[in-house]
Amino acid sequence: MKFPDQENIDTSARIRQVEASHIGDLMHIADETNLSHWSAQSYVAEMKNPAAIMLRLVAGDNSTIGFVVGRLVRGGAIEAHLEAEIYNIAVTASEHRRGHGQSLFDAFEAVCIEKEAATIWLEVRESNQTAIAFYEKNGFSRVQTRSHFYDNPREHAILMRRCLEFQL
Numbered sequence: 001m002k003f004p005d006q007e008n009i010d011t012s013a014r015i016r017q018v019e020a021s022h023i024g025d026l027m028h029i030a031d032e033t034n035l036s037h038w039s040a041q042s043y044v045a046e047m048k049n050p051a052a053i054m055l056r057l058v059a060g061d062n063s064t065i066g067f068v069v070g071r072l073v074r075g076g077a078i079e080a081h082l083e084a085e086i087y088n089i090a091v092t093a094s095e096h097r098r099g100h101g102q103s104l105f106d107a108f109e110a111v112c113i114e115k116e117a118a119t120i121w122l123e124v125r126e127s128n129q130t131a132i133a134f135y136e137k138n139g140f141s142r143v144q145t146r147s148h149f150y151d152n153p154r155e156h157a158i159l160m161r162r163c164l165e166f167q168l
Helices: 020-032 040-048 100-114 129-137
Strands: 014-017 052-058 064-075 081-091 119-125 141-150 155-163
Touching: 014 100, 020 040, 020 052, 020 064, 020 081, 040 052, 040 064, 052 100, 064 100, 081 100, 100 119, 100 129, 119 129, 119 141, 129 155
Parallel strands: 081 119
Antiparallel strands: 014 052, 052 064, 064 081, 119 155, 141 155
């Protein structure tokens, strides 16, 4: 799989596929960054799904410093085109503000373009203004608000989408 060039971000950080041995790292980063909880079984089940996109960002010492989890799905009224969803994207707190989230998003987007997905969808907590600004900077637009979508704490979600262009 081809991933975007990482040279301007951090030459020691690189994108790799998630394997079962990395699930503990993903859960730790998810807890640290207050993502909605996924159990180890949820990650394993997602890994078994052939439509899953699960990437991790690793430091020079091969430790996981971030990850993105999403999936390719058939969309449209008659499921005529391929779309993608981002479920979680996170970078460990000690590595924030270094462009790693952008690297993960770019790698996820590259997979979507390679597979000819037309759109990327995601939901984000209404209070997460940093993430919303990041997504808007990356071409996402707000589609609707989903009332009381999240628990712990109860909160609305902003549904966002980004239309992709790809070469057939």
